Amino acid sequence: MTLTQTCTIPAPRERLWDFLMDVPRVSKCLPGVERVEPAGENTYQGLFRVRLGPISIGLTGNVTIEEQSREGWRATLRADATDRKLGGGMRARARMTLDPAGEGATTLTVETDLTVLGKIGEFGQPIIRKKADALLQEFAQNIRNALTA
Amino acid sequence: MSRVEAQPVLSIRLRVNGKDQAVRIPSYRTLLDCLRSDLGLTGSKEGCGVGVCGACTVLVDGKMISSCLYLAVMADGAEITTVEGLAADGRLHPVQQAFVDHGGFQCGICTPGQVVAAKALLDANPSPSEADIKDWMMGNLCRCTGYYQIIESIKHAAATSAAAGKPAAGGAAGRP
């Protein structure tokens, strides 16, 4: 499934860019991220917890910056994680584009291709889509807060 | 998987088709698997495994339930009736006989659940209308018959039971 989030952040592109490329920092904006540490060139290892009602999902895996072009103000992050207990996992590729939005503001567009695998995937795609949407909205909100603080 | 290593085994008592049974089972055993694997009563079938199709229908203390969604431990001390318990002294239950005589089954896989449910219906409502039959049997899927001959079979079973003056057991009405 593809999820698109757009939000305007009261910060110049440069500042937002540097923030976004600092994966450990930016990932703290995603609710449920419990741990992120470097694991090699442009790669980070971490733990992400999310609750779907009674079901608690604990995803461990990697986040990799696949593409970053400061010139084009584009970057692509790839996340690959699995939950051994449940048997399943998720893959996400997030394409971020930064566009100027007037004086010192930037429009951040995050387009995410999300694939939910195995047992977790069987639970129900519509609900997962809803949940993912909600998370991404909070994610964007938290980035705004972090940068306006 | 330490949790699997820890297999805590529980002892339960069931009265199945009038026979007392003591069974030792892992906590997670469903009543259906307990009947089929531990007691060798394979009449009750697993169809959908999610409580929709009715192939695993059994009676617990006279009430029909989906044994695929019912933990065996929950039935500890209960009276269980399965399809194997319907025939009495070598004679088929009127419901079973009617299913044979009127084409109430074809492949037979849903039939144990159908006849147990139909028996429960006639226990609760000895002379059901067609609407009563449909309302009660709605939870028992059949892919072969299209249901028409199941309805016919149950009507005949009700008629023959009535003719035989079989007193209807107690229980709630067929529909509210």
Next chain:
Amino acid sequence: MDFKVIGKPLGRVEGPEKVSGAARYAADQLPPGVIWGKAHRSPLPHARIVRIDTSKARAVPGVLAVLTAADLPDVLVGRVMFDMPVLARDRVRFIGEKVAVVAAEDPDVAEEAAALIEVEYEDLPALFDPIEAIREGAFRIHEDPASYANAPKEHRPSPNLQSVLRHKMGDPAKSFAQADHLFEHTFRTPRGHQGYLEPTASTVAVDADGMVHVWASNKMPFRLRDLLAHTLKLPADRIQVHLTPIGGDFGGKGSLMDTPLCYHLARATGRPVKMAMSYTEELMAGNPRHASVITIRSGVTRDGRLLARTARAIFDGGAYAAFKPVPHVNLIGANMVQGPYRIPNVAVESLCAYTNQVPCGHMRSPGDPQMIWAEEAHMDMVAGALGLDPAEFRRRNLLQEGDHLVDGHHVESVQALETLEAALTAADWAKPKPRPTVGRGLAMSLRHDGMGMCNARVTLEADGTVTLLTVTPDTGTGSHTIFAQIVAETLGVPASAVNVRVGDTRSFVTDSGTGGSRVTHVAGLAAQEAATQVRRQILDEAAAMLEANPDDLELREGRVVPRGGGPRRPSLADVASAAQRQGKAIDAAVRKEIGHYPPQFSFCAQVAEVEVDRETGQVRVLRVVTAHDVGTILNPIGFHGQINGGVIQGLGFGTMEELRLEEGRVTTLSLGDFKMPNILDIPALTTVLMEKPVGPGPFKAKSIGESSNVPLGAAIANAVADACGARITEAPITAEKVFFALQQKG
């Protein structure tokens, strides 16, 4: 001709076992020491397997074996075309494909361990739309399908095609030019599961002498044995397939499924192994009916005569062609593009495409429901455009005696018109409808009897009873009961005097098994011929006893009776023991082989009466009329059972059944989401039978199993259009589709 046993409403010979729970299906087999197998399945639609780590699974207490493709012979399998691995070797091609398998003491432990297997994948581009898949330059799902064993030789315009089937009659292109009007419409149908309530199960035990015993929900035991021999690299005579009752088939129970894995696990553990698919696994990785996109083009004259028709059907075959059992590895139903109509110029092209989705197989009258859904809706749309009553338009174009179908068959004993008129009369077609919200729709189809090879052995026992030995599994249709009636009728004994003994793969050399409207026809004739030979032997033996001419004797109520009457009327027991005294057995085995479809087709016309709630789009099917021209009815209970069940499967196909997929993943993974009709959903049903003893089967019977499920979907679509003007071209007809169609109309 008046019969004693044929045509009587006899209960099933296996009835008591089935209603008492004594019948043991494949999943009910509990050989001593049996353990449980569970598969680990691919979560990805298309990927290369980089690494498989089974250590965590092996570490689970109670786990006895874990196998991957590396532990298995490197063979591909299939019912005809061998393109599918037993376990994915280097590559997975659909979500749900088996990658590894676990055996454990307890089914829950096996499932737990299977989930602990870790597989590293490298994604490959996945194709979900058959039309995309066969586009020039699309990523190859299989490197070279033509190279697979038993792959059809027809040229593949695309490497992502499993097979191409073409039929042509006359010159459609030329006659399109002469037509007054041309019409073209496109229709779609979804994947659908056969819906049998017995999930596929397999149990395999290897005995001390190395004999491999197989119990499987499989309707073709000999084919299963031979496929297993190939798959397991064993001589066929080391494999013994035991017949079990089958909990519904509807086309879906003819493949190896988990039997090879059960064998390999049994070898690895020295224990009997059972694998029973959960219904989730059935819906994710069974062998569902093909989804289709069908475009039909017709050329007609001003006065409503069909001159020409062409059609292109694209069937979504999924990741493997392995589940299709016919040599052309396509769907016979492609010929239904012509419907029951006389069309001098017809061409059809049927493409089965590879996609990265659950591989598809056969479902009850394979291809017919899809093609008739399109063809019969197309007929109404054309009739509408010509301003003709749909029934009248059909009347003008029905097949006539001796006409040809596009696949070359010619049709005899044609009663298309009689069948149509019978349905119209019973449905009050000419009468006004009760309410403006009510509509009526009509659809027709035709069906042939099946072919193949079946066995029967009839023996007169010393006690005068008769034994019929069969290896044709009864998938629920009542075939064994019918065999008993055929034998009883032939030998002049009550059906109760005939014991049906179900053999195994050692009982005969080979046998086609069940399916394709074969059984009553071919296996029924085998039983009839065997019984006839036994009858002859009985009469000869009795003639010797009575010093009479066998032709002066006949069989009645279990006795040999001189036609002219006479004091001595030996019972069959007397005859049997007399023969025994001379060391003779009264016994005959017949292998009946029929290599072509007989020309006697049977027709089906159905009328659906529906009510549409315009505010919600909800469609209620109030009433269905199903009319059939039939041969001799051997057993009315079973006969009506076939029609009733088929009608309700047609209702499901037309109104609710849909195996939904999203990015290759089946999202309807339980019978809570994949809905089939229940007892409250069924409409009032009127069945009209025109019995005419002209069938090719025993006592002039015709097949009935694959007729009534075919036209109803289109009949409902036509009724909905009649009720509210909404034309739904994509099955199933949901309230939502009708609602938005009505909104568009405004």
Next chain:
Amino acid sequence: MIPFEYRTPRTLDQALAHLREFGEDARPLAGGTALVLMMRQRLIRPACLVNIRGVAGLDRIEHANGTVEIGACATHRDVETSALVRARLPVLADTYHHVGTIRIRNVATVGGGLAHADPNQDAPVTLLALGARVRVRGPQGERQVALDDFFTDYYQTSLAAGELVAGVSVPVLGPRTGAAFLKFLPRTADDYGTVTAAASVTLDAAGERCEAARIALGCVGTTPVRAAAAEDLLRGQRLTDDLLRAAGDAANGGLDPIGDHRGSAAYKREMAAVFLGRAVRAAWARARASAADTR
């Protein structure tokens, strides 16, 4: 499924103690129809199941000063067939009759259904329209939660860790009041609704105008929802087609359904409007009848 500890308390306090003992990993078990299913699907794996079916009195259905008190362990079938409920709250008996099949209703409990918090369930919609309150028992004793505040998200409630649903209190209908529940089942008779709607309408003394209304919708969001805007529209009005259409549209706007096999989000929104209108009409007719009786 994987092994778990199993407890069979006889009192609520014992039950709460067991829940405390295992914390997060413990789950109360009543009918188990939802719980066992999720365990079989391996979506949840509790370390301990606390079977509260043996807790004395937890399955009672009784009438006390204007409310029907239903114990957490009363089964759906108990409520459906209860003479008391059918006499005082027929709409509730009718609602529970619509749930699943008799096999499920024989086992699934009222409390379990509430705690399960599936927005596609039938009963919460009617209970919401009737202004029911959930009786919650926890370490600190009993608290009551209006159903409006009980459901927080898909499968989530405001139950705190270690708390249990002890029962639900449903006020009986006042004078000149009628209630109705409708479940839209376009596919098959055994399914979750595409939408569900319940309404309770109170008429003025003349039995002409709507004095107050409570309307709830199901299957149209992450929880059952009140249609407050529609309720406001009805107040003080006479019943007309336009009014019902307006009420439906008012509700429709505020909805954010999850599209699924039972209908797309867009279709569910449209149907919510239709069935809201139909439910109000049915409730209104019953309110009229009751107004006529009282006069």
